[in-house]
Amino acid sequence: MIKHYDSLKIFYPLAGRLMPWFGWAFALLGIFGLYWGLFLAPIDAVQGEAYRIMFVHVPSAWMSLMIYAVMTICAITILLRRSKIAEYWLLSSSSIGASFTFLTLVTGSLWGRPMWGTWWVWDARLTSELILLFVYLGIIALGNAIPEKRKAAQAVSMLTVVGSINLPIIKFSVDWWTTLHQPASIFRAGGSAIHPMMLTALLLMAASFTCYYFWLILWRVRIQIRENKQ
Amino acid sequence: MMSFLEMGGYAVYVWSAYGVTLLVLALNILTVFLDDSKTTAP
Amino acid sequence: MTPSRYFIFCLRLLLRQRREVALPLFFFLIVLSLFPMVFPAKDLPSLAPAVLWITALLSILLSLNNLFREDVEDGFLTQLLLSPAPLSSLIAMKLLAHWIAYVLPLFIALPLFGLWYRVPTENLLVLASSLALGTPSLLILGAIAAALSAGLKQGGILLMLITLPLATPILLFSLTITDMAANGLSYTAPAYFLLAMAIVSASLGPLVISASLRISIS
Numbered sequence: 001m002i003k004h005y006d007s008l009k010i011f012y013p014l015a016g017r018l019m020p021w022f023g024w025a026f027a028l029l030g031i032f033g034l035y036w037g038l039f040l041a042p043i044d045a046v047q048g049e050a051y052r053i054m055f056v057h058v059p060s061a062w063m064s065l066m067i068y069a070v071m072t073i074c075a076i077t078i079l080l081r082r083s084k085i086a087e088y089w090l091l092s093s094s095s096i097g098a099s100f101t102f103l104t105l106v107t108g109s110l111w112g113r114p115m116w117g118t119w120w121v122w123d124a125r126l127t128s129e130l131i132l133l134f135v136y137l138g139i140i141a142l143g144n145a146i147p148e149k150r151k152a153a154q155a156v157s158m159l160t161v162v163g164s165i166n167l168p169i170i171k172f173s174v175d176w177w178t179t180l181h182q183p184a185s186i187f188r189a190g191g192s193a194i195h196p197m198m199l200t201a202l203l204l205m206a207a208s209f210t211c212y213y214f215w216l217i218l219w220r221v222r223i224q225i226r227e228n229k230q
Numbered sequence: 231m232m233s234f235l236e237m238g239g240y241a242v243y244v245w246s247a248y249g250v251t252l253l254v255l256a257l258n259i260l261t262v263f264l265d266d267s268k269t270t271a272p
Numbered sequence: 273m274t275p276s277r278y279f280i281f282c283l284r285l286l287l288r289q290r291r292e293v294a295l296p297l298f299f300f301l302i303v304l305s306l307f308p309m310v311f312p313a314k315d316l317p318s319l320a321p322a323v324l325w326i327t328a329l330l331s332i333l334l335s336l337n338n339l340f341r342e343d344v345e346d347g348f349l350t351q352l353l354l355s356p357a358p359l360s361s362l363i364a365m366k367l368l369a370h371w372i373a374y375v376l377p378l379f380i381a382l383p384l385f386g387l388w389y390r391v392p393t394e395n396l397l398v399l400a401s402s403l404a405l406g407t408p409s410l411l412i413l414g415a416i417a418a419a420l421s422a423g424l425k426q427g428g429i430l431l432m433l434i435t436l437p438l439a440t441p442i443l444l445f446s447l448t449i450t451d452m453a454a455n456g457l458s459y460t461a462p463a464y465f466l467l468a469m470a471i472v473s474a475s476l477g478p479l480v481i482s483a484s485l486r487i488s489i490s
Contacts, residue, residue: 034248038234049238053247060251079483099254107247114243134437141433145424154487155420159434162416162480166438169469173441176462177448212255219262226269 008225011085015218022215026208033204041197050114054198057107059206060100064132067097067213071139072164075157084228085221087153090160091143092220096213098136104129124178128171135163149228273352275361282369293335297377300331301384308388320389321399321450325443328378328403329410333432335374336414339366340422344489359485360478367415367478375407398453402446405466410442412477419484442469 037055044051074090077083108126109119120126139156146152194202237244273281286293307323308316343349352362379400386396417434421427445462452459 043238048240050240050243052237052244056247056251096258099258103251103254106250110243110247110250114240131437131440134433138430138434138437141426141430142420145421145426145430151487151490154490155484158416158480158484158487159420162413163438166441169441170438173444177444180448180451216258216262219266223262223265223269230269 008084012222012225015222019215019218019222022211022218026211026215029204029208029211033201033208036197036204037201041201042195047115050111053107053111055201055205057104057111058202059209060103060107061129062206063100063209063213064097064104064129066210067093067100068132068136068160068164068167071097071160075160075164078153078157079161084225087150088221088224089217090156091149091153092217092224094136094139094143094156096216098133098140100209101129101133101136105133122178124171124175127178128174131170131174132167135167139163149224273355273357273362275357275365278352278357278362279365279369282366283372286369286373293373294377296331296335296374297381299334300327300378301381303327303330304381304385304388313390316389317391320385320391320395321402321447321454323389324385324399325402325406325446328407329436329439329443330432331378332375332407332410333414333435335370336411336418336431337428339370339415339418340485340488341427344422344485349485349489353486359482363415363481363485364474364478367411367481370415371408371411375403375411378403378407395450395454398450398459401463402449402466405449405463405470406442406446408470409466409473410439412473412481413438413442415481416477416484419481419488422485422488442466445469 033055037052041052041055043049071090071093074086074093077086078090105126108129112121113119139159142159143152143156146155235241235245304323304327307319311319340349343352353359355362382396382400385391386393391399414431414435417431418427421430421434424430445466448462449459449466452462
């Protein structure tokens with residue numbers, strides 16, 4: 001079944017038909033999400049209006065991890081059996097993943113400045129997100145350094161798998177290290193229960209970003225299939 | 231409307247966060263679009 | 273070629289190239305000497321473990337730069353692939369020889385480091401054990417990156433860029449050991465964690481490296 005769909009002949013037109021759906025879903029869900037987040041969601045009792053940065057920050061953080069998970073699936077597929085689509089998918093994903101990781105850091109910084117009075121702290125979450133960005137950049141650099149597509153995809157998949165084993169350890173080590181050195185966390189532990197309006201906005205934005213990723217990735221894979229033919 | 235744009239005094243932070251997000255998303259779309267037109271052109 | 277004979281072969285080769293083998297050690301000592309020049313003497317003892325570890329990290333990664341390059345370029349690797357012993361076992365031997373040639377000298381330089389940074393002997397012993405526990409996984413992680421970037425023009429810098437972010441847990445656990453020891457706490461937990469990482473990477477690493485080399489020469 002999977003083998004069947006893993007043929008470029010079926011994938012190419014299918015991706016072409018799915019693309020507009022993802023594109024429009026991204027736009028519409030994004031508009032709804034922004035409306036919910038900026039107008040309907042009530043003001044936060046503690047953080048005031050500044051908390052609205054959450055609606056771009058948190059979905060970006062989710063995407064930065066989700067894209068890595070998808071890349072790991074592609075990588076395992078490539079290492080186990082040949083799959084052009086997985087190769088293209090993997091190579092195209094890293095820059096989008098890096099973009100979302102970058103956005104997480106920048107919006108987090110913009111959120112942190114008014115809330116904690118600083119642009120950056122070497123807190124566990126920030127540090128591990130920064131390391132994730134470096135891992136993405138390493139993957140991009142390795143992929144770009146190898147001219148042949150297949151070889152690049154295989155090398156990148158090896159690195160992606162090694163990275164995915166390492167990422168939980170990185171998270172754990174950074175958590176441990178920062179609790180040793182920064183006992184007073186700046187994050188509220190637990191925090192207040194989230195308002196349903198806020199949750200709706202958050203989920204809408206997350207869905208919109210997910211559609212964005214699939215839209216662009218299908219587009220990119222199609223471009224690479226075409227390039228391969230030429 | 232003005233009070234909405236002011237974001238309770240956090241306008242700079244909130245709007246730059248949304249702005250940079252839109253910018254990066256748009257840049258990603260733009261690069262793919264440019265790649266696309268490169269391959270379709272003979 | 274059997275693994276044990278290959279091990280002897282690697283050691284002999286490294287012994288013949290001893291002038292090159294000494295270079296990362298020189299780098300290690302030079303970088304270590306820079307910090308006491310720029311930092312006031314009273315800060316040195318608190319900086320010492322972090323400086324030692326970061327310097328060791330960089331010099332080990334530098335030493336890995338040419339780990340597989342020649343083997344890939346002169347076709348020796350293809351020859352190794354044809355030998356009846358599995359490639360991963362040969363690679364494990366090569367890494368062991370590499371550790372002896374490049375990492376062991378760092379331990380010998382430790383007394384000098386203690387002298388420069390005014391580190392008492394018992395703290396030096398803790399640092400030495402953190403190096404002993406952390407460097408095997410570091411070497412293997414770097415060797416994976418070296419295998420993936422072997423034969424590439426920008427291999428050296430790529431090796432660094434790929435390995436450094438992934439090496440943070442090793443760095444942090446090792447410094448947790450020295451930190452806890454300095455505060456009189458029991459540091460068995462991070463030590464066991466590093467040991468576990470060393471065992472896992474020593475058993476899986478050679479397999480990953482040989483698969484990566486196969487990709488590189490394909």
